[in-house]
Amino acid sequence: MKYIVQFEIILAISLMGELLNRIIPLPVPASIYGMAILFTGLCTGLIKLNMVREAGKFLIYMMPLMFVPAAVGLLDNWAVMKEFIVAILVISFVSTLAVVAVTGHVTQFIINRKRKEGGK
Amino acid sequence: MREFFTESLFFGAALSMGIYVLGLYIKKRYSFFLFNPVLIAIAGTIATLLVLDIDYSTYNRGAKYISYLLTPATVALAIPLYEQVSLLRKNFTAIMVGIASGVLASFCSIFAMALLFALNHTEYVTLLPKSITTAIGIGLSQELGGYVAITVSAIIITGLFGNIAGEVLCRIFGIKHPIAKGLSIGTATHVMGTAKAMEMGEVEGAMSSLSVAVAGALTVAAAIFFEGLI
Structure with missing residues (x-):
């Protein structure tokens, strides 16, 4: 009973996200609206953690698998992708390195500086 | 058969x-x-x-x-984020500045590589959304007039790379703080990287989830400026 209610709450929020995606003319997907709705709901206490927790954790646990069909779909895109494959691979690789390094170090720098100031 | x-x-x-x-x-x-x-x-x-x-x-x-199930699963990412909300409040500035700097690094590196490969405008804007989650990336690529199918491919390749190598990259670059690790992986490699960050730890997973949403929004906003460069 508990799990089906939890799952339904998450599905209902996904539906609300879909609705917002339909009526607001921004390139924001239903899933991100839904994430914002659930987060706001939890923060305001409108939704309690035990109303979504187990079903949510199960979905998150299964999540890596959910990317497989889309990635297999690259097979269909191969004809258009072929021409750019070197550029796509190199740019994806290099910019991922850049983003990981910059984001991580900027965040670490600010956290450490704040901690030092706080320690004085 | x-x-x-x-x-x-x-x-x-x-x-x-x-x-x-x-x-x-x-x-x-x-x-x-x-x-x-x-x-x-x-x-x-x-x-x-x-x-x-x-x-x-x-x-x-x-x-x-x-x-x-991917949409409900992404919605559910709000749960680990909520469980770390006190950490989010305490480090709000560091987190927001960190993600923003990552988005900027993404644009600058793609711009530099596009010059290197002598990409034309359409090819350049096709790759601009490559670090953000697929659904936002598709919308942005359409908006900018890119090849949507190639944008999707680049997003998946980037995400797969993050899922495979995210943890290793953090180690190589000396990123040790769990908040910084989560933000790095989420900002660079969206939901697919986040799936990996979830396995690394609760803080990493929560921060990665947050950065998917924030980096997505910032990328859409900043793309208006960067698309005109090539």
């Missing part, structure tokens, strides 16, 4: 999930980062489809029910 596969509703889902489970066992047995269950499932599924000469739309007739 082939007819059976092309008519089956469960073939695609059972095939990919089966190879994924096999991948989980292989990962458990040998802890080498290339033995990644997602990568094994993708490669195994593609190989099977090619060998049996089954096309993607046939496969996807069953497999789409796996993808169907």
Whole structure:
């Protein structure tokens, strides 16, 4: 009973996200609206953690698998992708390195500086 | 027999999930980062489809029910984020500045590489959304006039890279703080990287989830400026 209610709450929020995606003319997907709705709901206490927790954790646990069909779909895109494959691979690789390094170090720098100031 | 596969509703889902489970066992047995269950499932599924000469739309007739759960799963990312909300409040500035700097690094590196490869405007804007989650990336690519199918490919390749190598990259670059690790992986490699960050720890997972939403929004906002550069 508990799990089906939890799952339904998450599905209902996904539906609300879909609705917002339909009526607001921004390139924001239903899933991100839904994430914002659930987060706001939890923060305001409108939704309690035990109303979504187990079903949510199960979905998150299964999540890596959910990317497989889309990635297999690259097979269909191969004809258009072929021409750019070197550029796509190199740019994806290099910019991922850049983003990981910059984001991580900027965040670490600010956290450490704040901690030092706080320690004085 | 082939007819059976092309008519089956469960073939695609059972095939990919089966190879994924096999991948989980292989990962458990040998802890080498290339033995990644997602990568094994993708490669195994593609190989099977090619060998049996089954096309993607046939496969996807069953497999789409796996993808169907992706929206509710992404919604559920709000749960670990909420569980870390006090950490978010305490480090709000560091987190927001960190993600913003990552988005800027993404644009600058793509811009530099586009010059290097002498890409034209359409090819350049096609790759601009490559670090953000697929659904936002598709919208942005359409808006900017890019090749949407290639944008999707670049997003998936980037995400797969993050899922496979995210943890290793953090180690190489000396990123040790769990908040910084989560933000790095989420900002660079969206939801697919976040799936990996979830395995690394609760803080990493929560921060990665947050950065998917924030980086997505910032990328859409900043793209207006960067698209005009080439």
